[in-house]
Amino acid sequence: MSWKNELTQYMELINKHLDQVMNMEKEENYILIDSMKYSLFAGGKRLRPVLALASYQLFANDLNNILPYACGLEMIHTYSLIHDDLPAMDNDDYRRGKLTNHKVFGEGIAVLAGDGLLNHSFELMLGHALTQPQMEPYVRSIYEIAKAAGIQGMIGGQTVDLQSENVKVSAETLNYIHLKKTAALIIASLKIGAIIGNGNKEDINNMELIGKNLGLAFQIQDDILDIIGDQSKLGKDVGSDQEKNKSTYPSMYGLDFSINKVKELTNSIYDTLNKYGEKAIFLKELCNYLVDREY
């Protein structure tokens, strides 16, 4: 099977599971559920859950064990986008070519939809962990995700990012933002694959290392595309970083340096993945695709 077919299969599995867990009885709060679903099914790339599945398959086979956590990761990613798009934050009207959540449902519901997705992610994962006779790796994975999403992870990165608009930041601060805002959740996605798949300590460390390199490469590529990308493929405005005076790798180090940095990080990822032989082909292709994408 080609890796693209495998990717399609993974995405279908993830979308089906998300659909199932969001298919709840409609009570008086239906507008909240509609608003959560609107953003959850707005055409996201499912990067984090796919990474979790791909990492897991290096160590184990039964995907049912990892799906609730993969979907939990996607819910957390989606909530962070909804809150990030709010007028008080990035103030974006469009995402992936569609109106942002608050443009459709209003700011109040958008705040609650984000809260709802974050909270529901934990509800989903905890509900699964409780059914497992060997609870430890599952609870440990939820804890890893919580830390990665938290105040010393993604939310911390968003805070520093928000405070850095229209400010020339240091190289350290830029790295802090990339590592926390983007990489943290990608690292967690890869790590929980090893934890739930019963990988050993070295495996978990390997997945962490790949996540760090991939997270940074992915962010730099994002910022490169904001300069040289095709708006119709990206589904969002090109040049918005410059407009907002955002510090990025290209703005700090130039375009050529940034493109080379992505290549260097990709090679590091390959080096680590080579330890896993043929099993790692899908993850290799996926990483290559992510840092070489045009959208």
Place this chain on the structure above:
Amino acid sequence: MSWKNELTQYMELINKHLDQVMNMEKEENYILIDSMKYSLFAGGKRLRPVLALASYQLFANDLNNILPYACGLEMIHTYSLIHDDLPAMDNDDYRRGKLTNHKVFGEGIAVLAGDGLLNHSFELMLGHALTQPQMEPYVRSIYEIAKAAGIQGMIGGQTVDLQSENVKVSAETLNYIHLKKTAALIIASLKIGAIIGNGNKEDINNMELIGKNLGLAFQIQDDILDIIGDQSKLGKDVGSDQEKNKSTYPSMYGLDFSINKVKELTNSIYDTLNKYGEKAIFLKELCNYLVDREY
């Protein structure tokens, strides 16, 4: 020891533990931590954590087992207030006589501080659960809290509440809001005391029943005080519900009916607590105080 002294002791324990878990290394995200602490230490009554401790002491003694979950409840309660106060929601400038979070830190940071407290609550509780040889009751408690705080709990209630401004709601909708927005987290506070204290099924059901009655009584009393309360004691504007055309028990059923309803609910609470004899004296006094308060 008088019950008021016991209450003071509980509150000191809770504040000390909150202080400890929020005493983290200052990194670039310090404004986020400052903002979270501002609201967490803004003089809250610590109702939910105190209820968790009081319920726990009906079944067990070592308070260290319940403190992380009690503090997790307070973080969730605090985040809900920060988001509730936002201009897109209730648009309140003051809470407990102090400026609301977004008035001090700006809307963007206030959104992130709320997200941070919700996420950190899970981080704190999961981190503790992982250290326990018998993980099940702890993980079950976190799950109970997640459900109570979630889209079919508190966030669901906030959604319906937000949509009910300037709208005449039905009795069913008003009950939905009270049960979800206010009672759900109070119910969870009492339930996890029994779960972590290794109470039996009947105990857990008893705590749930008390929580339902107390949550409703507490909310009705809140709405009564909004009409007849003393602004200087309350630390917030009186008459704000009427101003916003909020549906409340007093506005739907009248003041006398509401006052009687509180009494009726209080008697139900006593009936259930009588099953626990002398051990329940503190919880009885506390419930009486909460529904008979002037602020």
